[in-house]
Amino acid sequence: MEFEELKNLLLENRNYKDEELEIIKRAFDFAKIKFKGIYRKNGEPYFNHCIRTALNLAKLKMDYETICAGLLHDILEDARVEKEEILKEFGKNIAFLVDAVTKIGEIKYREKNLVQAENLRKLILYVAEDLRVAILKLADRLDNMRTLEYLPEEKRKRIALETHDVYAPLALRLGIFEWASELDDLSFKFLYPEKYKEIEEEIKNRLKGIEEIIPEIINKIEQEIIKRKINLYTIQYRIKKPASVYRKSQKKNFDFDQIYDLIAFRIIVSTIDECYLVLGILHSLFKPLLEEFDDYITYPKPNGYQSLHTTLLIKENKYAEFQIKTLEMHIKNEEGVAAYFAYAQFKDTKGYRKGIGLEGLTEDDIRFIKELTKWKNIENKDPEEFLKELKTDILQEKIYVFTPKGDVIELPKGSTVLDFAYKIHSEIGHHFAGAKVNKKIVPIDYEPKTGDIIEIITNKNKHPSPDWLKIVKTYNARKHIRSYLKKFRLSDIRQTYELKIIAKDRIGLLKDISNIISAYGINIIEVRSQTKGNLAILKFKLVVDDKDEYERLKAAIKRRISDVIKIE
Template sequence: MEGGGEVLVRPAAEAQAEPARPVPRRKVLRQYELVDLVRAYDPDVDEELLNRAYVFTMRAHGSQLRASGDPYYHHPVEVAGILAGLKLDTASIATGLLHDTVEDTGTTNAELARLFGKEVARLVEGVTKLNKIELQSAETAQAENFRKLLLAMSEDIRVLLVKLADRLHNMRTLHFIKNEERRKRIARETLEIYAPLAERIGMEAMKGELEDLAFAELWPDYREGVLHRLNTLRQGDDGLIERVCSALRDTLHKEGIEAEITGRVKTPYSIWRKMQNKNVSFEQLSDLMAFRVIVDTVGECYAALGVIHGKWQTLPGRFKDYISLPKPNGYRSLHTTILGPEGRKVEIQIRTAEMHEVAELGVAAHWAYKEDERSRDGRQFRWLRSLLEILEHASDPEEFLEHTKLEMFQDQVFCFTPKGQLINLPRGATPVDFAYAVHSQIGDTCVGAKVDGRIVQLRTQLKNGDQVQIITAKGATPSPAWERFVVTGRARSRVRRFLRQQRRSEFIDQGKDQVTKLAEREHLPFGEKHLDKARSVLGLKSVEDLLVAVGDGTLSARSVIDTVRHELQPVGPQEETLVPNRAKGLAVEQTEHAGPIRGLPPGVAFHFAGCCHPVPGDAIIGLVRTGKGIAIHRVECRTVTPEEMGSALTLGWNGQLNGATAPARLTVMATNRPGALGTISTLIGKQGGNITDVRMNRKDDQLFEITLDVEVQSREQLDQIQAALRSSSIVNGVERLLLG
C-alpha cells in the first residue's frame, strides 16, 4: 500500500503495457453465475433472495439504456459482481442489484422492505440518498454528496462498499459519456474522494484501479508516457522480476523460511504522482519494482527481514514497520528497500497471508457482518468518527470537503500521550493538532505543549515517536493564529468554528451600534420591534442574523431602517442639553455641530489619532492635550490609559465626512500566489477604498501578511471592504489594527 496503487505483473509472455483504459465490454453475469460466484465463498448464501433481486432489477429497469447502449440492468448486475468479488454478504450483493431502483424506476423503499426485507431496504436507501441532491454548482454538489456519504456509511459501512463498487463500474464505462466536461468532473471526483476512501478502508486493489481509470481520463498523455517508459524498461530487463523472485526465494529457503514471493510494478498513476511529489524524473525513481514476501507467522516476517538485510544492502530511511504500528485502515506489513539482486533497487513488503488478505480487500477481508457479529467499530473506523466530527463543526459543504481532503491525503506520523496512548496524525501535524485529536475540549483550552519533556512552540511539527504532553488552562480559548499552521481537518474546523462565533458576537455589537446611531441621527424611534419587523421583511431567521449582516457589511444600516421607515415617525430634533466636560469642568453645548464630530465645543481644534485610525461609525472619545487640541480616539484604543479614559469627552459622529476620508489600518493574511496583491487591491477599490500605504511580511512559503492603510468615508464602508476580502479564496484572515 505504500507509495500508491499496484498491480501484479503477468507472466513474461503477457507482461506488455496495459492498453489505456476504458475496460472493454464483456458478457454480463447471468443469474446463476452470480449465485455460483457467491456460493463459492458462502455456502449459506440465500439463493432465493439473490434470484428475486436479479429478476426484479431486470424488470424494474425495463427498456432503460445506459450511455453505452447496453440495457441499464447490466450496471447493477456488474456492481453486484464486483461486490461478490470482495466476498461480501448476501444483503450487500442484493443491495448492489437494487441500488438504482428507487432513484430510477419509481420503486419505493416500502416495496423493497416488503419484498427483500428491512436490511436490504435500509442499505438501498442509504445509497439512494447520495444521488438525490440538486445544488447550484458541481463543487457544492461534490461536497454535499461526500457529507451524505459519510453520514450514510456511519450507519452501515456496507453503504460505502456498494457506492465504491458503483463508482468503479461507472469509471470502467466512463468513455461512453459524450460530454467531456462531465467525464472530467466524474474522474476528478473519483481521484479526490472515492479512491482515498477506498484506501482508507484498506481496499488497495480497488483504489489502484479507480486512480488509474481517473488518470487515463484526466491526463491521458502523461499516462501513455509512463506506460511507454515501463515497456522500455521491461524490454531491456526481460525476465528480471522472475530472477529477483527466485533469488529472494532461494536466500530465504537456505535459512529455513518458506515464502510465497510475487513481483509487480506500480500503477502508472502512482509512478506519476511520485514523480510530481518528489520532483524527479522517471529514471531517478528507485522503487518502480516491488515484491511481496508472504510467510506463515509474524515471527517469520521479522526473521525474513533479518535474512534479507543480512544479504543485501538497505537504503537508509526506507524501512517502515506497519506490523507494530498498523495504518489507520488496519494495514500491516514490513516495508524495506534494498539494493537487491543484480544491483537493482527494489521495495519489499513482508507479511503473513492474513495480512495480505486485509491489504487487498480491506474491511471486506475481516467482515463484521457474519453470524458471529463481531464489533463493527474497530481501529480502521476511527478516521470515520473524526470526519463526522468535522462534519458537525464545518459551516458549509465546501469547508467540510476541504478539511476531509486534509484528513485523507497526508501521510501519517505516530505520537504518544504521557500514558502511552497512540495518536496517529497527518505528517506536519503540530501539538495543537495532537490536542484536538485527544479531545476537542483539550484542544480548545490548550496553552502550551511539551514534547519528550521539553517545552516547544505550538507550531512545532511533530515527529514519529514523540511523546506529547498538552498544557491546558481553564478559560483559555483557541487563538486565530492556529488556523495558519494546524493541518488536521478536525483542528481547523474547531478553530474556525470558534472564530466564527467570536466574529459573530462582534458583528452583532457593530450592527446594533450602526442601526441605533443612524436612527438617532435621523430622530427615528427605532426599537426591538422594528428590528424584528425588518428581519421578517428581509427574510432572515433572527434579529441576531440581521445585526450580523449589518455588522459584517452584507447589509447596510440604512436599508434596515428604510425597510420599516413607513412605520416610524420622526420625534423632532433633540433639545439642546448641557453635559459636563470632565476634562475642563466646563459646560459644552450638545448640538448638531457643523463638523463631523458631535459633542465638541464650538470652534475647538481637533485631529484623528494616528494610533487607532477612527472612522465614522466607530464609538469614539476625545482626549484634551495641551497645545494640541482634542485627539479623537476609538473607545477600544489600547494607547488610552484608564486615567485618560476617566476624563475623556464622550463624542459621536455627524454622519459621514462630507466627501472627505479617514484612514483605517487593516492586516490581511493572504496565500502566497501570483497576482494576490493585485486581487486584494481590486477588491478594496471596488468598495470605494483607497490604499495609501502597503507593508508586507512573509510568514512562510504559503502565507504572507499585508498591512494596509485604507482611506474610507465610514465604518460601514470599511466593514464592506473587510467582507469583500474575506470572501476571496486567497485571503485567510482580515483584522483591523488598533495600534499604528
C-alpha cells in the same frame, strides 16, 4: 451472464448459505427484468454494470445483503422502480442500501459548488448509519471509473475530480488499499492524460529487461521456500501505477532513479515466524538495500497495516520491493473495514450498524467510525464550511504523533502544533504558550510529521487570539477557538454589520435566511422587514467574528436562496 455463472464466482470468495443465494438470485432476476432494454453510453446492457458492481463487492467477501444491493443499486434512478417495491421484495436493510446509494448521486458534483457539499453531506449521513453504504458506493464508482472513457470529456473530468477528492481518499480511509490505488490512478489518468501517458512510458522504459525475468525470480524464490518446508500461499507481483509514481517522484525531486518499487513482489505465508524465514531467504538470494528495509510486523503502521518490506537488487542497477506477510495480514491490508464485515458473525445485520461488535476492527477503524458518528449532526452546518472541514478532518491523509507519555495522537496531515494542543484538550489549547517537537522549541504554526514527539507548554495567562483561527487547520481547533472568542466577546474581533436583502416575497423567506445565518453561528441582534409590491426588503443587524465570515455568509445566502435579487 446467467445467474449460475455469477453464483460460482460469488462462491469463490465466500460460502453463502443456500437461503442467502436464493435471495441473491431473486435480486438478480428482478434487476435483469427491470433493466431490460436499458443501455449505457458504450452500448452495453445496463445490467452488466450491476453485475460487475456485485462482483466487486464479492471480491471483498461482502454479505448477501450488500451483494443484492449491488445488483439493484441503480434501479430506483435508471429503471424507475419505487423504493416501496424494493422494500416489499427484499426487506428494509437492502432497501436502505439501495436508497442511500441512489440519494448520494442525485446531485451532480461541481468543484467548489454547493452540490458537492450536499452530496458529501448525504454520503456521510448514510455511511455513519451503515458503513456498507460506503463500500457499495465505492464498488459502483470503481466500475464507473473503469468505463469512463465512453463519456464526454467534461463529464469524465467531473467524475474523475470527484473520485480524486472524495472516493479514493474514502477507500484509503477504510483501508481498502487496492481500490484506493486503482481509483486514485484512474482519476489521475482522466484528469491529466498527457502526464499519465508520459509516466506510463517512463515506467515501461525502466522495466525493460525486468519483466521477462520475473518468472525466473518467482521460481527461484519458490524453490527455496519449498525446500525449507514453509507453507507458501502465493507469490504475486504488481507494477506501480503512474499516479503513485508521480506522487513519489515529487518527493524525490522527480528523480526516478530514487524510486525502487516500480515493481513489487508480494509473498504470502502462514505464520509470522515464516515471514522472517522468507526474509532471510530473500537476503541470501539477492543483495538488499538496507536503508529501504521496514518491519511493519513488529512496528505496524498506525492504520494497522502489517508486512515486512525489503528492497533487493534483482538485476544490474535494477531494484524491486518485496513485501512478506501472512494471509491474515494480507486480507486486512487489502480489504480494510470490509474484511471485518466479511468475517464477523452476527445474528442479524444490525451488527453492521452504529458501531456494534467492533472487536475485529483496529483502533484506527474505530476512530474513523466515531468521526463519522460525530459528522451525523451536520444538518444545519453551512455547506461550504462543512465541505472544508470534512475534507480536512475525515478524508485528509493522516499523521500519527506522540505525547511525551507515548500516547498516539492522530491528526490530519498539515495540522499544526496548536491543532495538536486542542486535540489533547480544549484547555491545553486555550493556554498554549509554546511547543517542543522532539525536544526542540518550534513556532506555533509548525506542522509535525508522523513519529514526532510533541510537548505542549502552557501558561494560565495565555488565551486564544483571533490570529489563531488563521493558524489551525482542524475543525476541532477552530470550533474551540471560536467558542472561546464568542464567549468572552472580544471587542477586537466581533463587529456589527448591517445586512440588507432584497428578494421576491414569499412565505418562509425570513425563516430560510435566518436558518442560514444561524448555521454560521452568527448572532442576529435585530431584524426589520417591509414589502414593496411583490418584493421583500429585509434588514438584519448581525454580530460577526470577522469580515471574511460576513462575506461568506452573503455569498451563501445569494447562492442558496434563489429568490434573492440583491444583497447590500
